[in-house]
Amino acid sequence: MSATEILTGAEVVVRLLERQGIRVIAGIPGSANLPLYDALGHSTQIRHVLPRHEQGAGFIAQGMARASGQPAVCFATSGPGTTNLLTAIADAKLDSIPVVAITGQVSRSLIGTDAFQEVDTYGMSLPITKHNFLVNSAADLLKILPEAFRIAVSGRPGPVLVDIPRDVQLEKVDVATWPEPGKADALPAVDDALLQTAARMIAEARRPVLYLGGGVIHSGAAETARAFAEQGGLPTVTTLMALGALPVEHPLSLGMLGMHGAPCANMAMDESDLLIVVGARFDDRATGKLAEFCPQARIIHIDIDPAELNKLRASHIAISGDVETVLRRLQAQLKPQDRPDWLSHIRQLKTDWPLRLPGADDPRTHYGLVRAVAACLDDNAILATDVGQHQMWAAQAYPHHKPRRWLTSGGLGTMGFGLPTALGAALAEPDNTVVCFSGDGSLLMNIQELVTAAQENVNLKIVLMNNAALGLVHQQQTMFYGARRFASLFTHVPDFVALARACGIRAIDLDTADDPRAALAEAIKQRGPCLIHCSIDVQQLVCPIVPPGAANREMIGA
């Protein structure tokens, strides 16, 4: 047995993070977490990345976690450091991303006294984390930190916050043995009887549709889902979060469902008599008016989180379990089926109700730009987006091929997500190319991270679709508020190319390029960060669109 070491709480944290396999941490120091930073400065295993805003730190951690599937860590100091982090944590909660946020807190004796930079971190983080801890002693860290990682990655993943008072970071503790790093719990057992019934329902269904959600990505079930779909002859739709779970060109793929989904996907679901819902949660952007969503369908719902089953839509068979395991075992019970009638009808629906991408050949239009960027990338490139029209255009037009290559803020829809998340992904995969589709509104919400991109010299390309507008809001006003466009057009727009250069990164402007395709290809090929600017017509809409409160079959612009 090794000799007992006497360490500070802060040193214990850093050691535990090292043992956990953490190699990059993004964060910002301040007085309440300086002991942690002092200890981190001595680590030879963990590289610290200094962003320019704590929200950036939170999203950098998310980018690492989304791309790798492994938990990632961010640091912030008490008070404003922590409040700045909260949006990124809430975003991780809604999209089930394993992030461990470690925040400094004022010393124990000062808690509850309105001390300098004291906020109720525990209270504020409670509803937006999977779980949170306020650490009471340095010795407790030995239990709490591994536990935080275990919680973050077990079952349905999610963010965990660990709030550590400054004096706990300084407190000395004897460490005789180190705990095992936290890892995911064993997967839950699956009920065989349910699998048999489900297999029978699938065999008997005449118009089944497979509906894949983000859980398929999280559980690493993309391959399995594909094999399952092929075996059962199941036309397949994906949510925004599951893009990449099935290659878009796959004959069984109908594309994305929902508000801005492929018309054929929504129409097929409308006719379906059996919906197999896998790792999805009936989000309102996906289902439209819930009472009229797949009105004829019986439901088989598979999810790792039992609380999602029967939450919004009653299912006929509810299977709680890891979706990869369940799909694999369900497939073993399925006889191969070709469903000639249904699949030929599906082909007809694809012809009659295609997703239209006007301008896809012109790199200076919204769809054309997405396609032109895709043409410069291989299957393995990572795509991040911000939130708005550009996000939906990228979701629709990008040829998604692989899981964990599409990073978008689905549940919270957070503008400002794109740049720092893409940065995190680029840190996780330094040899890869990461592209961030952003909007002029969203990019300015975390523009300061351009400096971080320059500092880290990441291989990140920001494709800015500049319509000088909060485009998606402008669209909603155009369509649903009598074209009263208020507060959605920018009267002042910065010179983004100059701005990027001022932050220390290359920038090109496709508006003035003689050959935009060549300029784009060159900008993407050259390693390092680069901003690619392109003006987009503000009148362009995201189509189709299911109006708020309408059923998915009532798409406008389909």
Place this chain on the structure above:
Amino acid sequence: MNSVSPKRTVLELTVNNHPGVMSHVVGLFSRRAFNVEGILCLPVGNGDISRIWLLVDEDGRLPQMIRQIEKLYDVKSILRRQENDGLFDRLEELFTSPNDVSQKEPQ
């Protein structure tokens, strides 16, 4: 309890005993605009564990509430008690009516 009130039920939770637990539990209800009518909480055994009784309306959302509570890290177990031995009714007698309570000074 008067006769017009909706049917009530008692949820019995066994939880870790630390300062944040109550927030976690009641937060689930307040976030869903689900009123908790009565709360009882006492430590059991050596004090590492507490038992909480929540008096709540029988509501269509109750099964979802229970599944959410089951997910809480600090909740060891939850069960739905068919009856509460009239305990909440007897407690009601101990509580003075709102009129007897001295008014808070205006702030």
